[in-house]
């Protein structure tokens with residue numbers, strides 16, 4: 001999806017059909033013994049359709065906690081997360097699973113591929129869980145693995161792939177259900193800089209060709225600077241949005 005340039009010269013995402021993600025008054029606390037730990041405190045954030053947002057901040061700032069709640073993987077203590085006006089925490093069990101499946105893709109630093117399955121089988125897995133036929137899942141997974149440049153590696157298991165290749169498989173797996181939003185938590189955190197550049201270029205290409213909304217937690221300043229907006233977190237709060 002094309003962007004336009006605002007006065008600062010930075011590319012802003014097109015707002016198509018309103019805001020895609022609205023976070024309001026998000027708080028998350030854990031109780032540890034007699035102590036309460038406030039991990040997220042009154043986080044407000046809006047992310048537009050097609051926007052590419054970097055989330056940065058020191059270790060412990062709350063980035064992963066925010067991503068887990070954005071992805072419906074964890075419940076907030078209070079506050080709302082809305083996708084196109086739909087409050088995801090009003091969805092129950094199977095409804096939330098179905099929402100996640102059709103709207104969101106996840107990529108983690110430690111890709112979380114299943115070691116005993118091939119690249120092709122790993123990518124097929126979400127589609128098989130969603131009860132696609134094996135032939136449909138296999139065809140879609142092959143197409144995606146070709147798109148991320150792994151055509152020659154379809155039958156390799158994760159242990160037979162490099163770190164960058166494993167992350168490409170994880171990206172392909174995240175995309176098999178054609179999500180509109182890709183949440184990536186330090187997708188290049190474990191990779192050398194050349195491999196990181198390759199993953200960054202791949203994410204940018206997928207954003208452009210699929211109109212994906214990208215939310216990327218990263219410690220890589222170069223990667224963050226290449227996205228549309230940087231959200232800085234500190235002590236569980238949004239310190240700055242630029």
Ligand SMILES: Nc1ncnc2c1ncn2[C@@H]1O[C@H](COP(=O)(O)OP(=O)(O)OP(=O)(O)O)[C@@H](O)[C@H]1O
Pocket residue numbers: 030032037039057058059060061062063064065066
């Ligand atoms: N289940 C939990 N119980 C108690 N505290 C937790 C729990 N999960 C996270 N925390 C705390 O919440 C804070 C934020 O953690 P989070 O993983 O979100 O930070 P982060 O910004 O992603 O850090 P990093 O960059 O190191 O991954 C940390 O102080 C962490 O110890």
